Amino acid sequence: GGSQGGATTPRSSWTGGFGEEPSEKSRVKLEVRKLHERLKDCGIEIPLNAEGRKKNQDRFASDGTLSSKFSSRPRSKTCEDLQREILSGTSRIVFEEGTATRYTDILQVNVVAVLQGEEHCLIERERFDIQGGGRRNLKLPLRKKLRNPDKWRAEMRLALLDLLDLSEGWQEEFLVTDEGSLKVYEADPTSCDLGAEYPGLPTTSMMHEVTVKLPEMDSIEDQETLSSLGLPLGHDFVTSDVTIDERVRIHVWCWKSCKEEQQLALGNFQQYLDRHGIAVNQFGNGTMKPLETLYREVVINKESVLVERIGSNPSIFRDLTLLQIRVVAEVYRQRRVLTSCEQFLDDGRRRKVRQLVIHKLRDGDNWAQAVPVAFQERLGVPRHVFDECFLLDEDSLYVEESMRWSNGYPIETKYTMYCVTVTVRDISHPGLSELGLPRGNSFVSKDGPIGNEKRGRLHVWTWALDEASADEEDIDKEEAGGFGGSTIENICRQLQEASALVSQTVKHAHGSELPLERALAKISGCQSKLVRLDTENSDFDAKRFFGKSKHLGGQSAGVLADFISSNFTRGARLGGSRSGTAVAKHRHMSVDLSAAELAAAQRPISDGMPEALKAIRRGIEDFGLDILAIAHSNPTAS
Numbered sequence: 001g002g003s004q005g006g007a008t009t010p011r012s013s014w015t016g017g018f019g020e021e022p023s024e025k026s027r028v029k030l031e032v033r034k035l036h037e038r039l040k041d042c043g044i045e046i047p048l049n050a051e052g053r054k055k056n057q058d059r060f061a062s063d064g065t066l067s068s069k070f071s072s073r074p075r076s077k078t079c080e081d082l083q084r085e086i087l088s089g090t091s092r093i094v095f096e097e098g099t100a101t102r103y104t105d106i107l108q109v110n111v112v113a114v115l116q117g118e119e120h121c122l123i124e125r126e127r128f129d130i131q132g133g134g135r136r137n138l139k140l141p142l143r144k145k146l147r148n149p150d151k152w153r154a155e156m157r158l159a160l161l162d163l164l165d166l167s168e169g170w171q172e173e174f175l176v177t178d179e180g181s182l183k184v185y186e187a188d189p190t191s192c193d194l195g196a197e198y199p200g201l202p203t204t205s206m207m208h209e210v211t212v213k214l215p216e217m218d219s220i221e222d223q224e225t226l227s228s229l230g231l232p233l234g235h236d237f238v239t240s241d242v243t244i245d246e247r248v249r250i251h252v253w254c255w256k257s258c259k260e261e262q263q264l265a266l267g268n269f270q271q272y273l274d275r276h277g278i279a280v281n282q283f284g285n286g287t288m289k290p291l292e293t294l295y296r297e298v299v300i301n302k303e304s305v306l307v308e309r310i311g312s313n314p315s316i317f318r319d320l321t322l323l324q325i326r327v328v329a330e331v332y333r334q335r336r337v338l339t340s341c342e343q344f345l346d347d348g349r350r351r352k353v354r355q356l357v358i359h360k361l362r363d364g365d366n367w368a369q370a371v372p373v374a375f376q377e378r379l380g381v382p383r384h385v386f387d388e389c390f391l392l393d394e395d396s397l398y399v400e401e402s403m404r405w406s407n408g409y410p411i412e413t414k415y416t417m418y419c420v421t422v423t424v425r426d427i428s429h430p431g432l433s434e435l436g437l438p439r440g441n442s443f444v445s446k447d448g449p450i451g452n453e454k455r456g457r458l459h460v461w462t463w464a465l466d467e468a469s470a471d472e473e474d475i476d477k478e479e480a481g482g483f484g485g486s487t488i489e490n491i492c493r494q495l496q497e498a499s500a501l502v503s504q505t506v507k508h509a510h511g512s513e514l515p516l517e518r519a520l521a522k523i524s525g526c527q528s529k530l531v532r533l534d535t536e537n538s539d540f541d542a543k544r545f546f547g548k549s550k551h552l553g554g555q556s557a558g559v560l561a562d563f564i565s566s567n568f569t570r571g572a573r574l575g576g577s578r579s580g581t582a583v584a585k586h587r588h589m590s591v592d593l594s595a596a597e598l599a600a601a602q603r604p605i606s607d608g609m610p611e612a613l614k615a616i617r618r619g620i621e622d623f624g625l626d627i628l629a630i631a632h633s634n635p636t637a638s
Contacts, residue, residue, distance in 0.1 A: 028083065035086075035093075036079045042100040044200045047078045077197050084244050090145040102203040105146035106187060109156055111164075113214040113255065115234045120255040122229075125236070128250040149184075152208050153177070160212075162241050163251060165228065174220055181211040185302035186363060230255060269295050273411075276308070276316040282410040287351055289408040303360040307414075318406065318413040323370050325357040327390075329424035329463065331440035336463040338435075341442075344458040367418045368394060378459075379445055385431035389424060396421040436463060 036048050082102075085091035091104045111122035124143075127136045144159040146152060160166045160175075187207040197203075214220075217232040230237040234255040241249055270291060274280050283291040297303045304320040327338035343351040359374030361367060371392055375381040381390075400417040427438040436443040440463040447457050 032079050032083045035083055038095060039079070039100055039201070042095065042098055044100055046082065046198055046201060047076070049078050049080045076199055081245060082198060082201075085145070088244055089147040100201065102198065102201050104203065104205045105149045106205050106207050107144050107146045107152055107155055107159060108140075108207055108209040109142045109144075109159060110181075110209065110211040111142060111160075111214070112211055112258065113231060113234075114216065115232070115255060119258040120234060121258050121261060123254050123256045123261075124251055125254045126252040128252075130248045130250065146208060149206070149208060152182075152210070156210065156212075164239060164253075166225070170222065170225060174215060174222075176213045176215065178211040178213065181209070183207075183209045183302060183362075184364070185209075229253075265299065266292060266295050269299065273316075276314045278316070279410045287349075287407065288410060294409050294411075297360070301360075302362055305363075316411070317403070318409070318411050319416075320413055321361040321363075321365075321416045322418070323359040323361050323367050323374060324417050324419045325359070325371060325374060326396075326419070326421045327357055327424070328421060328466065329427050329437065329440070331427060331438065331463055335466040336440055337466050339462055339464040340459045341462050341464075342460040344460070361418070367397070367420070368392065371420065371422065378447070379461075380434060382431075385429070389426055389429045389432055391423045391425055393421045393423065436461070 032048065036046065039046055082091065082093070085104075086093065091102055094101050094103065112119055113122075114120070121141060124138045124140055127138055128134070142159065142163055144155070144163065146155055148155065156177075157168050157171055160171055161168065166175075185207055187205040214231075217226065220226055226232060228237065230253065236252065236254045239251045239253065241251070243249060270280050273291075280291065282288050283294070298306055298318075304318050306316045307319050309315045309317065329336055329338070338357060340353055340355040340357075343353055357374060357378055359370055359378060361370055372381075372383050372386045375386050375390070376383065397418065397420045400419060401415065402417075403412065403414050405411070406413040424432070424437070426432075429437075432438075434443060442460060442462045445459045445461060447459060
């Protein structure tokens with residue numbers, strides 16, 4: 001600054017000559033200095049600019065840390081770099097109670113192509129910073145910082161253009177985005193060098209991961225662009241880009257087998273578990289799930305987190321958040337709960353379970369929004385069917401926490417369980433037939449791909465009696481294999497259930513015989529019940545029984561007695577005779593009921609009606625049949 005008339009002006013208010021306003025460049029420098037000072041107040045020392053970083057590099061060089069022009073050590077950035085990121089929207093800083101935290105979003109694009117019949121993923125092997133002299137061994141898919149996470153599709157197209165030189169038209173024509181592959185999770189700072197960019201500055205980053213696929217090579221006519229991507233043979237190739245601070249970077253790319261990359265990562269994961277005292281030899285034995293399943297849960301799907309315990313002995317535990325859904329339906333006037341009773345793994349193992357509908361919640365998931373997702377993924381119920389047929393009782397929510405050893409993995413697990421009840425509104429809706437409704441049949445659902453060691457599984461579901469709301473008689477019938485109806489009702493239901501189990505198993509498992517054993521057992525059970533029914537009803541005199549009824553007229557009682565005798569008892573009696581001629585006569589008898597008599601025979605259930613007649617009336621109503629009307633309209637029908 002200068003002086004005029006004895007007045008002085010502080011240097012921080014002006015740059016350039018006297019009387020000039022600060023330029024844009026000067027204002028940026030001022031903001032950088034302010035940021036630098038605020039970080040220092042939080043105990044965070046970041047070089048102000050490139051000159052400050054050079055001093056640090058010279059110090060490292062004097063220690064022998066930097067031995068070549070291109071160092072493999074990640075290039076630390078300056079406050080100028082951080083200010084540029086803040087202005088561009090790729091980073092934000094939150095100052096709170098004497099601390100500072102950096103927040104950023106990263107887009108990871110898994111570019112997949114089929115080479116020689118096997119899927120390969122595009123990997124950035126190395127990156128060179130020409131001006132800064134930095135060299136980084138990355139071995140990571142394509143990554144770029146996001147400005148606006150809600151517009152990840154547009155920013156993905158821009159990243160493919162900037163880093164791979166793929167025009168938007170080419171992307172539109174040849175790249176297929178797998179929308180269902182999008183995952184959002186908190187990134188591990190060590191996996192993306194976020195902490196190395198600004199040492200000492202705590203950084204939290206959300207990773208937005210998505211997969212895009214290239215079609216068959218023969219279908220792409222633009223061989224020049226394919227060649228620039230190292231295709232179709234899968235050669236390494238090089239691209240370049242310019243950063244927001246006008247630095248030139250060189251990227252070295254290669255194509256890696258997805259299977260080999262997963263095996264390598266799985267091996268590293270196994271070593272990590274072994275170092276922290278986990279018995280890795282127990283995975284895949286007995287009821288334990290394979291190691292690949294835990295790897296997919298933790299690393300790929302981000303459905304749980306392994307937490308390291310602080311102490312002299314390194315150990316870890318699994319932190320898992322679950323949504324448990326109690327699906328309730330009223331079947332044959334009984335409250336029933338959907339329960340998984342068996343699981344069949346594609347390696348031939350079979351697990352007996354007793355489990356409600358379970359869905360894993362990722363960090364940040366809203367439990368209420370996850371309920372219809374769970375129905376879709378676990379039971380195959382489309383969203384529109386869920387909205388029409390199910391009622392979520394949000395007031396039923398309660399949360400449980402527990403720490404115990406997992407039943408599926410040899411690792412201690414902290415469970416946070418969100419428990420909620422969902423009620424079936426209309427069991428007769430055609431969209432619920434795959435769930436065994438309205439009869440309450442067992443059914444099969446699939447979890448993941450089946451066959452060829454793809455680690456999928458089949459779940460056998462049953463509508464179990466809600467014992468909390470049932471009386472002792474209903475519980476005894478349930479334990480005896482009944483379903484609250486008559487023997488004939490149970491036989492019909494189980495036969496239909498067996499048929500559904502067979503057809504659903506073929507549909508889901510492509511011929512797997514595992515749950516077919518259950519279907520065959522049900523058919524065998526039906527045969528036993530038929531034999532027992534035949535034996536128990538052999539001496540039942542229906543005509544004598546209904547002749548005592550005060551609620552049916554003589555002819556009506558006789559018709560109903562004859563119908564039951566000829567169809568549900570062995571060797572029905574007629575005047576003490578059990579001859580075949582007598583039975584045949586009953587099966588082809590003529591019925592002539594007046595409208596008044598027919599109406600009296602079909603009156604609603606009343607308190608004074610005998611219990612046996614009530615049971616018959618309920619059975620007729622459950623099956624939707626009017627037996628007397630059928631007999632009246634078909635005089636010669638059996």
